[in-house]
Amino acid sequence: MTFKIFRILIVTAIIFTSCSRDESENQTVVVNVLQKEPLTTAQINATINQVLTSNKQFHWSEMSSQMIWSAALQGQNLITIGFGNSASDFDRSKSSNNQKMQEDLLSIISKYEGKELKDILVSSDEFLNLMDVVITKQETVIALRQSKYIRYIEPADYRYLGDRANNQYEKSSSSTSSGCGFESSTLNTQDYTTVTPNARVPWTFYQHNIPSAWNLSTGRGITIGVIDTGTSPNQTLLGSNFNNGLSTDRSIQKFGTFVNSIWPWSTTTDGSSDLCGHGTSMSSVAAAPRNDKGLPVGVAYNANLVTYRAAENVLLEGYHEQNGVKNAFTGLGNNSNVKIISMSMGYIFSVGKISDGVKYAHSKGKLIFCAGGTSTTFTTFVGVIFPAWMPEAVAVTGVKEGTNYQKCDVCHTGDKIDFTIAMQRAAGGNTVPVTSYYDNQSDYVGGSSVATATTAGIAALVWAKNPTWTRDQVLTKMKQSSRYYPTKNPDFGHGNIDAFLAVQ
Template sequence: MTFKLFRLVLVTAIVFTSCSRDESENQTVSVNPLQKDPLTTTQINTTINQILSSNKQFHWSEMSSQMIWSAALQGQNLITIGFGNSETDFDRSKSSNNQKMQEELLQLISKYEGKEIKDVLVSSDAYLNLMDVVITKQETVIALRQSNLIRYVEPADYRFLGDKAISPVERSSSSTSSGCGFEASTLNTADFTTVTPNARVPWAFYQHNIPSAWNVSTGRGITIGVIDTGTSPNQTLLGSSFNNGLSTGRTIQKFGTFVDSIWPWSSTTDGPSDLCGHGTSMAAAAAAPRNDKGLPVGVAYNANLITYRAAENVLLEGYHEQNGVKDAFTGLGNNPNVKIISMSMGYIFSVGKISDGVKYAHSRGKLIFCAGGTSTTFTTFVGVIFPAWMPEAVAVTGVKEGTTYQKCDVCHTGDKIDFTIAMQRATGGNTVPVTSYYDNQSDYVGGSSVATATTAGIAALVWAKNPTWTRDQVLTKMKQSSRYYPTKNPDFGHGNIDALKAVQ
């Protein structure tokens, strides 16, 4: 997962009061005179940065109503409301009075905003107890947080990093950082082995005994869902030639949930095609065919694949990217054929709607792998990123080649990590060869991104060998086949997985 963040300078200190929710709907709403003015972007970011720099997770629920309101003002006045009878009441299908709760909250917003409901409601999720609304007054935020129907109230389009946080060069550097990019590389012959029918096996696969595991399982019958930036329309091995070589009888489906618009009410997606390059690399790492074209093979080369263009790039900052990811999780959660979900994207703090989407997919038995985080040395202080830190997700990061564990140069580590994948060579620093954006081209990708997609592929090998198993049985077998089982390493979790051992 690539994060090219620049650590913010601490310009000013903020003292904020976190408002506690009163369960009484009739409590008088008033704004503290000391908090009546909106905070500046600098003030908001300083608070966020202070929390992240102290190795803590940032949650809007722990912030003051003033800060939430101020952040909403900086993001088109958009606020996401998660509602329910309890903290775990996120699924509309299991919440019989969800419509009544929504209507009651909309009436409350209408009252405090002085507007009709049609003027405040932007969207209402079909599967989750959440809605996006327009709010301009701090009193409205306070009133909502006092309601016993509220799970969370969050700014829906606040951009902590802003336009200057990631330069165009950094956004497009996939060879070194697993970000966006369409470039190709000539592979070093030491970084692959050619196998029948003419496929190239990346060096990293041998670090995990994946080629030996193929004698037992190739992922047949298992469907992997990849949530990322989509799949290239110019790479036929992830299209019309998905069944090339020794890959046969499987399917690939492509969907798009990302809306490329600055307007929150826009709902037309721009399709499933990858306009970044990152999603293509991740799909290839997980399940590219064992081809006859002299290109890298994926881990589960006989698994089915479903890809989602859910975001513009790997940094999930902004209203439509966060909505796109949420919709991809619910879409895959509702697909009975999907067993595994892999997402090599994330954010540096919690997003309620994405959290709900992850929980929704998890509640339907999906095994979810998320990237632990990839960034420059300026921001590795953030630790494991969201949503990888969630208990419903399996967090993965990358390490260097060799028996002595060292994280890759740009990878995040921490006690939330579950597995590691070797993805950086000890000498020279080359990463993992993958099939690239264009036909007949290869490239190198690294970071926790490719580590996550690789782990999802290994899970498919295990599940294909044991098709009647549950998610928990598959995950347990993977843990038992890893370096540090049964005692997790504080930085690397269970460590590198031995795929051969996992399928035996």
């Protein structure tokens, strides 16, 4: 009897194995006769624009295989594959069969591309269930999308903005923008107040009762991670003088994850130094020291800081920019000292690998603030940008000073916004004073970028006052201390935060 049962089990196993193998090997891959030719950039962008102008979020997963394949062809044939046992299976350490899933998918690619592994796999992420591969055939994309292990397939280097993003005039501008720039400005005396020992408090801090909050908390013991363009090597207040004046016993660490290369297989970063200026400004407003140099102070002037040069500029356009941001999120996620992450960069549509990075950091308990969006001449039609719209992120935008809420001249608003910061003066339009790229110089910075870094600083004040709290408790307290609590405004979320109320 035992032998018969054993034979039945063996036969059943053989049948099951055969069925599984047949399911994988006998996939039906048919390219529609009307979709055999690749789409042009104009055709791809027209579809993207149609989605965005309908006030919808653009996701590659909702597009045809022809469109994904066409976009990949125009981006060095690079495709990012997110895999897993379910839509939420992004963490490689939590997938016992992650290696098998990857090997099965690579086998499919090898079969349809007719190439060896060395010619297919560009990179495999250490922490996330994703890999970057080279694919040239639409049949391969179709076959992959039929696999039960696929979470998403996206072109990894398609540049929607194209030459416009490479135009230095577009991505950098005056001191009132949130783009690149090395300018300095003489601050209007009405835009700051001098406090002990000789630091300048930006006017906007008083709009949020931040100086009053300092009587109860200065951010000590909390570490903020800033994902941006790095930190200037020429601004000692964010370097050797990080402990200056009333800012003491804290640390600043600098990392780089951006690879400045046109080749996707390049892995050597260009360091942690800011070559844009934007990241320096964001680090300044979040945690610059309460100094004796006559320069602007940051919100959490006794907080620790970890900065990442993750991209070349604020528009996350291209393979290495998106890869750099993903790696920065996983790096900060794995840093047990970091409580808060601030990112004042983004993109106009979803990027799977960055989404995975955000989810990974969020799963590690990090409180993540992202910029809601700052307009340029070619993105004025876009609402709240990615990744600020994600449920794992807290979206922030800027408004003009005063009680009558008006968005700043270049800021995005919408129902995904959680908080606002008053960062543009009603008269004259001046924005927020910050330390500049060079020593002993200051500047003005605006947009949702500076609003985001300011909010991250306020969160550090709250968490430092309540060091045993969880992320959710800190966020709840911030909401309760805001203008529109408990009902969100459809454009401005919970509105302006009162930092003094938040730390009480």
